[in-house]
Amino acid sequence: MKKFLTLALITGFFVLNAQETANRFFYELTFKPKKDSSKLDKVMAVLDITKDKSIYRDYTMVAQDSILKVQVEAMQKSGQFKDLSKTITMPKFSEKVYKFYPSMKVQYTDRVANGFTPMNIGYNEEIKFNWKIDNQKEKIGDYNTQKATTEYGGRKWTAWFTSSIPFQDGPYKFSGLPGLIVKISDDGNNYSWELKGNKKVENFNEIPYIETVMPGGDGGKVVEVSREKFDKTLNDYKKDPMASARPYLKPEMMSQKMPGSDQTIGDMMKDAEKRMRDFYDANDNPIEISAAKAKK
Template identity: 65%
Template sequence: MKKLFSTFFIALFVFISAQDNESKETANRFFYELTFKPKKDSAKLEKVMTVLDIVKDRSIYRDYTVIGQDSIIKVQVEAMQKSGVFKDLSKSIKMPKFSEKIIKSYPEMKVEYIERIASGFTPLGIAYYETIKFDWKISTDKEKIGSYNAQKATTEFGGRKWTAWFSTDVPFQDGPYKFSGLPGLIVKIEDADKNYSWVLQGNKKVQDWQELSYTEKISGMNLKVNELSREKFEKTFNDFKKDPFATVRPMMTQDVMSKSIPGMDGTVGDMMKKQEKMYKDFFNANDNPIELVKAIKK
């Protein structure tokens, strides 16, 4: 097992070095605080910071939780590299509230919706594509949202009625999640029942920006994804949520499951049970999706 994990670390750092060849850009990063109701039968609200990174030809929206931990994780991984002693990073990494990544390609604003699943021991990206034509009704109502001069617009999407406030002071026809198409950046948007509400909290320039976070790199992720129809995507992702280790289990003999892991408490089997519970707790935490129904393609 020690030899196995030594080989793992060599492969890990070779992989990170290779991923650092990813082209670097300058991004405009917009921070949106998302207040949401994870359980449809509960009044309890939760909050999470999300980000919209805008670069030359696209934008990337995602939960900020993983990105925000990069510096901490990097220090710990480099310490492991130096000492050669494996450490259980799962105790250090905070789970995000949302796992999807949404890329909008400019100027057509084609949406790519990405999730990660397991294919054996390797993370696999799956995605579906759609072009959404939002039917915005722009009002003459104006309001100050934070430090932004904003104007009101409404639309229906995903089975919910939405009210947005956009600012022409920020010349990006974009917004959080899949929302776009207004003559300025969306600085606030929420549905009529306040299940989901995004409010822009600030922004900054990110020099040497890369799409993959450091944590994604050490997890073995890359930028390639398998394109699926939305129906196939939903079936594949739902199957993964029901049994996250379906593709791994056939490889795990009783002998392997009973092995202890250097730097961790318990056996490989114990680790799998812990990870499986983590996955299921994550997926069961939210039964109130943003989209109640699929968007109609036009």
């Protein structure tokens, strides 16, 4: 009976066209960006669940997608360049985490540069969380939850899940509990996610508009590499975001002005490099500290 009830609940979540609808869960992420500081920061993240996978990411760019679409189309129509970085809010995190159902195989992806073209790289991971479910229960927001603990990435985690939402999923890479994770945090309060709401997204498109118009235009296409190669590639990119583009930056090209703007290509590249360096310098406290130690 319980099995049939769970199936009925899952079916209820996908009462509309499953290929065009996603269930979006909003998580407030509170995190400590600097390991030698007690200062905390916050950002909204989302877990989008479709019939065959889930996608976890920073919600900042997704939330601005319709605004960016209007601005990009206006640029295309006028033929004049506009520096969108001055009008949009940049995300705190650039990675995406996919979990493919029913195996729950994880694919972790991020973006690096290949010359002037952004490129998605990612690694696959089979994770078997060793959850220890406790009898302790707690009301968190509107949800009746139960406690569970595990260890992952060099940290000890405490999660609170609800069986009233029958997805064995959660923020970041976490999954495998008999219900959706409502809250999860490590024992040092470096990272803590808490579910704040959910809604159905009709005509769901996992690729934001801005990614479809970037150079390359392949949106979600991922170049799969080993975890070791991924870590090295991303670490090298963080150290020098313009390394792959620099050989093409000839003086005559750098002095050219952007269409309809007084800004030169050289100015634009310098601004872009500063933004990337500031982005990566802002956080030296990774979620997975064991992976960070392995890179040293």
